[in-house]
Amino acid sequence: MKQIALSGAMVVALTCAAAAQQGPGLTAPQREGQRLFTQHCGVCHLKILINVPAPNGPALSNKVFENGAEASVKARIADGSPNMPGYKLMFEPAQIDAIVDYLKTVNPPPPPAAPVRR
């Protein structure tokens, strides 16, 4: 029972995390990319709750394109890494493009707040 309540809370939290990043002006492909990202990547790349440990992947934002590495970001999503699954068998290239289009709209998260001293 507790488990069911917990997973319900996670769905709500995930939805909120996605909603928080939803700019009003997302195009249809960007919205599709957001949906795919939240469903398939969020488990590692989105911090869902304040009291849940950070996921094991880095927070992703438009910063990953800073060195103009769009092709390498797409290759990373397609091929994965030793720590991340590859998605080339799961997604069409257009779906990877949509995720990349969406990530370009995501601003980096603010730096963590300083710890409170007691």
Ligand code: HEC
């Ligand atoms: C099982 C956990 C996991 C999942 C699921 C996952 N990733 Fe990752 N990802 C990682 C980890 C861990 C890294 C850190 C670098 C490394 O060791 O590969 C990473 C790195 C990345 C990077 C490189 C970031 C950088 O700074 O260069 C990109 C881009 C990326 N992931 C995109 C995605 C996308 C898009 C998806 C969903 C389609 C996804 N990941 C799903 C774990 C995951």
